[in-house]
Amino acid sequence: MRHIAVMGYGTIGSGVVEVLERNKEIIAKRVGDEVDVKYVLDLREFPGDPAEDKIVHDFSVIEKDQSVSMVIETMGGLNPAYPFVKASLMAGKHVATSNKALVAAYGTELLEIAKEHNVNFFFEASVGGGIPVIxxxxxxxxxxxxxxxxxxxxxxxxxxxxxxxxxxxxxxxxxxxxxxxxxxxxxxxxxxxxxxxxxxxxxxxxxxxxxxxxxxxxxxxxxxxxxxxxxxxxxxxxxxxxxxxxxxxxxxxxxxxxxxxxxxxxxxxxxxxxxxxxxxxxxxxxxxxxxxxxGAGKLPTASAVVADIIEALKNQDHHVEMGWDSENLTISAMNSISFRYFVRIKGIADKRVKEVEAVFGKVEVVELDHMDEFAVLTETMTEEDYEIKAKKLSGIRQRIRAEF
Amino acid sequence: MRHIAVMGYGTIGSGVVEVLERNKEIIAKRVGDEVDVKYVLDLREFPGDPAEDKIVHDFSVIEKDQSVSMVIETMGGLNPAYPFVKASLMAGKHVATSNKALVAAYGTELLEIAKEHNVNFFFEASVGGGIPVIxxxxxxxxxxxxxxxxxxxxxxxxxxxxxxxxxxxxxxxxxxxxxxxxxxxxxxxxxxxxxxxxxxxxxxxxxxxxxxxxxxxxxxxxxxxxxxxxxxxxxxxxxxxxxxxxxxxxxxxxxxxxxxxxxxxxxxxxxxxxxxxxxxxxxxxxxxxxxxxxGAGKLPTASAVVADIIEALKNQDHHVEMGWDSENLTISAMNSISFRYFVRIKGIADKRVKEVEAVFGKVEVVELDHMDEFAVLTETMTEEDYEIKAKKLSGIRQRIRAEF
Incomplete structure (x- = not known):
C-alpha cells in the first residue's frame, strides 16, 4: 500500500480522489501496489463526503508522516502551494501538481530540490489538462x-x-x-x-x-x-x-x-x-x-495528475530526469518575429488601395457588403516593420497576425 | 559509451543511424552517455557509406558481443527478424523494433522473454510511425x-x-x-x-x-x-x-x-x-x-525508434512494465457491431424509397444528377441485421459503414 496526500479538495483535487477510486484496479496494476489517499488537506470540512475522515487542516501532519510518499498539489495559486510543495519535496516526498502558476514561477527551484532529494516533481496536468504533452x-x-x-x-x-x-x-x-x-x-x-x-x-x-x-x-x-x-x-x-x-x-x-x-x-x-x-x-x-x-475539466485534468502519481510511485526510489536547468533562456523581442497581417482600414477599398500598397507593398483586399471599411492581408514582415509602416496610414481599426 | 547494433540498413535502419548522428548531443544528454552504433547487420555491402565499416553479415557477431547492450530491428518480416530478436533478448540485450508484423505475431512471447531477462522490448515505431502512441x-x-x-x-x-x-x-x-x-x-x-x-x-x-x-x-x-x-x-x-x-x-x-x-x-x-x-x-x-x-517516412519512424533507444538505455538494468500478458482476448464477432450504412441502390429514388424503407426502416435519401441509382443512409443497426435486410433488396451496388 502506497500512501499519498491530496492538498486542495476543489474541482481537481476531488477529481483525483475520484479517478483513484474509480480506476483503482488498473492503477494498482500499473503501480504494482494499491494507492491509498491518507490525507486530504483543505481549510473546509466536507461532512458526508467519502473523504470526510481524511480531511486535515494542518500541513505539518502530512509533512511529518513518513508513510506518505507522495503529495498532490491542486490548490492553485502560489501561497501556500509553493511553501507546501517545497517542504514536501525536502521531506523526501514526490509531488505532482496541476498548478501552472506554481510551475511557471518556481519550477526551476522545485525541479532542483526534487533532484537533490531523489524524488520526482511532475506537472503533466499544468498544461493541456488531460492531453499528454509534458x-x-x-x-x-x-x-x-x-x-x-x-x-x-x-x-x-x-x-x-x-x-x-x-x-x-x-x-x-x-x-x-x-x-x-x-x-x-x-x-x-x-x-x-x-x-x-x-x-x-x-x-x-x-x-x-x-x-x-x-x-x-x-x-x-x-x-x-x-x-x-x-x-x-x-x-x-x-x-x-x-x-x-x-x-x-x-x-x-x-x-x-x-x-x-x-x-x-x-x-x-x-x-x-x-x-x-x-x-x-x-x-x-x-x-x-x-x-x-x-484541455480542462475535472476528470481529464485529474487523469493527468494520476498519470504523474503512477510514474512517481513506479519510480519510488528514483529521480526521473525531466524538466529544465537554471540557465535562463533568452526570449527574442517580439518585434523581430515575422507574420502576415490582417488589417482593417476605414474607407473605400477602391479609393485607398494604392495608398495602402505604397505603405505595405502588395496586399490582398477583402471587402464585406455595407461597410465603411475594408480589410487587407499583407505579405510577411517583421513586427517592427509593420509598426513603422502602419504609422503612415490613417484609419487602421484592427490588426491581427496571420499565418496562412 | 553505449554500444548498439542496427539490424537491417534499409530506409528505417539508415534513418535510425542518421537521427542518432544528427541529434547526437540531445540524445547523449537524455541517455546520460554517448550512443555508438557498433554494428550494422545487412546482407549487402555499402561502399562509401558512413556505416561502411560497421557492416556485418553474421548475426552471431552481434549476439556474442557482450559490449552491445541493445539491438535495433528494422529488417521487417518475420524471418530472420523473429529468431534474431529472440536471441538478442535471450542474450540480455534490449530490443527496439519498427516491425509491426513481428510484434503482432510474436509480441506476447518476446515481451515475456524480455521480462525474464530483465531487458526491454520496445516497439513505438511499429504503429503510427513517428506519432507517439504506444x-x-x-x-x-x-x-x-x-x-x-x-x-x-x-x-x-x-x-x-x-x-x-x-x-x-x-x-x-x-x-x-x-x-x-x-x-x-x-x-x-x-x-x-x-x-x-x-x-x-x-x-x-x-x-x-x-x-x-x-x-x-x-x-x-x-x-x-x-x-x-x-x-x-x-x-x-x-x-x-x-x-x-x-x-x-x-x-x-x-x-x-x-x-x-x-x-x-x-x-x-x-x-x-x-x-x-x-x-x-x-x-x-x-x-x-x-x-x-x-505515420510513416524515414526520419519520423526512425525518431520513434530513437525514443525507444533512449528509454531502454536510461533503464539499462531495469525492465519497464509495458505491453500485455498471454491471456488471449476474445474479439467479438463483426456481426454484433452496429453502424449506420451508406447504401447505393440501382433505380430511381422516387420509385424505390418505399420498398427500401420497408426493409431498412427510415432512411435519408441522397441523389446525384444524371445517375441510374441513388443512395440512402440507414439508421444504426448491427452488421447481422443489415446483412439479413440487404438480402431482401435487389440492385445494391455499394455498402459503406457510416458513423455520423
Whole structure:
C-alpha cells in the first residue's frame, strides 16, 4: 500500500480522489501496489463526503508522516502551494501538481530540490489538462530537437472564439455565456488577457529546450480586442482566429509569444474548437505532431495528475530526469518575429488601395457588403516593420497576425 | 559509451543511424552517455557509406558481443527478424523494433522473454510511425480504462482516399500515383487490403487492454471496393471515407475491426489527410484525445525508434512494465457491431424509397444528377441485421459503414 496526500479538495483535487477510486484496479496494476489517499488537506470540512475522515487542516501532519510518499498539489495559486510543495519535496516526498502558476514561477527551484532529494516533481496536468504533452516531450520526443511548439492552450478563450466564429456572437456575449456555463471565471482576465496561455507556453518552452524560461519575457496579448466584425471577414476568407501560445526555436534563438492568430483551414489547429486544446510540436526529425483533447475539466485534468502519481510511485526510489536547468533562456523581442497581417482600414477599398500598397507593398483586399471599411492581408514582415509602416496610414481599426 | 547494433540498413535502419548522428548531443544528454552504433547487420555491402565499416553479415557477431547492450530491428518480416530478436533478448540485450508484423505475431512471447531477462522490448515505431502512441498508452494514459481506440493507421491508403476525395480520382489512378511517389509498394495488398492496419490495431488493442490479441480474429476489409462515385456522394453530403482500425472496449467485450468508414466533418479524424495518421483514444476519465502526425517516412519512424533507444538505455538494468500478458482476448464477432450504412441502390429514388424503407426502416435519401441509382443512409443497426435486410433488396451496388 502506497500512501499519498491530496492538498486542495476543489474541482481537481476531488477529481483525483475520484479517478483513484474509480480506476483503482488498473492503477494498482500499473503501480504494482494499491494507492491509498491518507490525507486530504483543505481549510473546509466536507461532512458526508467519502473523504470526510481524511480531511486535515494542518500541513505539518502530512509533512511529518513518513508513510506518505507522495503529495498532490491542486490548490492553485502560489501561497501556500509553493511553501507546501517545497517542504514536501525536502521531506523526501514526490509531488505532482496541476498548478501552472506554481510551475511557471518556481519550477526551476522545485525541479532542483526534487533532484537533490531523489524524488520526482511532475506537472503533466499544468498544461493541456488531460492531453499528454509534458510526458511525450521527455519520453516519446526525447531524441528530437524541438523547433516549434504552438498550442491552443486555454479552453475558455477557445470556447469564446469558437462561439464568435460559428455563432457570430460578440466577445461580450460569448464571454457571458462561457461564464454561465462555468467555463470562464467571474474575473476572466487570466484567461482572456492571455496570462494563462503565457504560463503554459513558458512551461512547454522550458521542457522543449531544457532551460528556464521567464514567462514575464514572453509577449502576451489576449483576445479582448477581437470582434464579431473580424470574424465576418474571417468567414469570408475561410479562415479563423485562435489564441496561440507559440515558441519557435532555431539556432539557439527563441521566439515566443501569446496572441490571437488568423489561420486557414489547412492548419492542423484550425479544427480545435470549443473548450478543446490542441498542441502542435515540430521536431527536426519527426516533422509535425499534434496532440488534441480536453484541455480542462475535472476528470481529464485529474487523469493527468494520476498519470504523474503512477510514474512517481513506479519510480519510488528514483529521480526521473525531466524538466529544465537554471540557465535562463533568452526570449527574442517580439518585434523581430515575422507574420502576415490582417488589417482593417476605414474607407473605400477602391479609393485607398494604392495608398495602402505604397505603405505595405502588395496586399490582398477583402471587402464585406455595407461597410465603411475594408480589410487587407499583407505579405510577411517583421513586427517592427509593420509598426513603422502602419504609422503612415490613417484609419487602421484592427490588426491581427496571420499565418496562412 | 553505449554500444548498439542496427539490424537491417534499409530506409528505417539508415534513418535510425542518421537521427542518432544528427541529434547526437540531445540524445547523449537524455541517455546520460554517448550512443555508438557498433554494428550494422545487412546482407549487402555499402561502399562509401558512413556505416561502411560497421557492416556485418553474421548475426552471431552481434549476439556474442557482450559490449552491445541493445539491438535495433528494422529488417521487417518475420524471418530472420523473429529468431534474431529472440536471441538478442535471450542474450540480455534490449530490443527496439519498427516491425509491426513481428510484434503482432510474436509480441506476447518476446515481451515475456524480455521480462525474464530483465531487458526491454520496445516497439513505438511499429504503429503510427513517428506519432507517439504506444508510449502514451503505458505512461500518460496509464491510469485510464481505455474504452476506444480508432485510428487512421496506414498512410498509403489514407493518401489514396484523400486523392479520391479531393481530386476526384479513381482508386486505380490514386494507387498508381501513390506507387509513383513511393508511398505504395508495387504489391500494395498489405496496405490496400487492410492487413497493415489490422496488425496495428491489434497491437494498440493489446496495449490498451493488457492482453494478447490475435490479429487474425479482427474483421478486416480494405479500400479496394471504394470508388470515385462513392466520393461524389460523400462530397454532396459533406462527409468523407477513411480506413479505420478500431477497437471499442466495454465491460470486457472487445469489438475490433478494420474497414472504410464514412464520417462527417466534426469527427476528429476527418481532417487527417494525405499520408498523415491520426489516432483517437477514448479513456473513461480523460474523454477523447487524439494524436496526429507523420505515420510513416524515414526520419519520423526512425525518431520513434530513437525514443525507444533512449528509454531502454536510461533503464539499462531495469525492465519497464509495458505491453500485455498471454491471456488471449476474445474479439467479438463483426456481426454484433452496429453502424449506420451508406447504401447505393440501382433505380430511381422516387420509385424505390418505399420498398427500401420497408426493409431498412427510415432512411435519408441522397441523389446525384444524371445517375441510374441513388443512395440512402440507414439508421444504426448491427452488421447481422443489415446483412439479413440487404438480402431482401435487389440492385445494391455499394455498402459503406457510416458513423455520423
Amino acid at each position: 510526458r511525450p516531450l521527455y519520453t516519446a520526443l526525447a531524441g528530437e530537437v524541438v523547433e516549434e511548439i504552438t498550442g491552443i492552450l486555454n479552453g475558455t478563450t477557445n470556447y469564446i472564439l469558437t462561439k464568435m466564429d460559428k455563432a457570430g456572437e460578440t466577445f461580450e456575449t460569448a464571454l457571458r455565456e462561457a461564464q454561465e456555463l462555468g467555463y470562464a471565471e467571474r474575473n476572466p482576465e487570466a484567461d482572456v488577457d492571455g496570462h494563462d496561455t503565457c504560463r503554459k507556453i513558458a512551461i512547454l518552452t522550458a521542457m522543449a529546450t531544457g532551460h528556464e524560461v521567464n514567462y514575464e519575457h514572453i509577449y502576451t496579448e489576449g483576445i479582448t480586442k477581437i470582434t464579431d466584425v473580424d470574424f465576418r471577414y474571417a468567414d469570408a476568407m475561410g479562415t479563423s482566429v485562435k489564441l496561440f501560445g507559440s515558441s519557435r526555436i532555431q539556432d539557439g534563438t527563441v521566439h515566443a509569444f501569446v496572441a490571437p492568430v488568423m489561420i486557414g483551414k489547412d492548419h492542423p489547429l484550425y479544427s480545435v474548437n470549443d473548450v478543446y486544446n490542441g498542441i502542435l510540436v515540430k521536431g527536426n526529425m519527426l516533422g509535425t505532431s499534434m496532440f488534441y483533447g480536453c | 508510449r502514451p498508452l503505458y505512461t500518460a494514459l496509464a491510469g485510464e480504462v481505455v474504452e476506444e481506440i480508432t485510428g487512421i493507421l496506414n498512410g498509403t491508403t489514407n493518401y489514396i482516399l484523400t486523392k479520391m476525395d479531393k481530386a476526384g480520382e479513381t482508386f486505380e489512378t490514386a494507387l498508381r500515383e501513390a506507387q509513383e511517389l513511393g508511398y505504395a509498394e508495387r504489391n500494395p495488398e498489405a496496405d490496400v487490403d487492410g492487413h497493415d492496419t489490422c496488425r496495428k490495431i491489434a497491437i494498440l488493442t493489446a496495449m490498451a487492454t493488457g492482453h494478447e490479441v490475435n490479429y487474425e480474429h479482427i474483421y478486416t476489409e480494405g479500400i479496394t471496393k471504394i470508388t470515385d462515385v462513392d466520393f461524389r456522394y460523400a462530397d454532396a453530403m459533406g462527409t468523407s471515407v477513411k480506413l479505420f482500425g478500431s477497437s471499442r472496449i466495454q465491460d470486457g467485450t472487445v469489438h475490433a475491426f478494420v474497414a472504410p468508414v464514412m464520417i462527417g466533418k466534426d469527427h476528429p479524424l476527418y481532417s487527417v489527410n494525405d499520408v498523415y495518421n491520426g489516432i483517437l483514444v477514448k479513456g473513461n476519465m480523460l474523454g477523447t484525445s487524439m494524436f496526429y502526425g507523420c
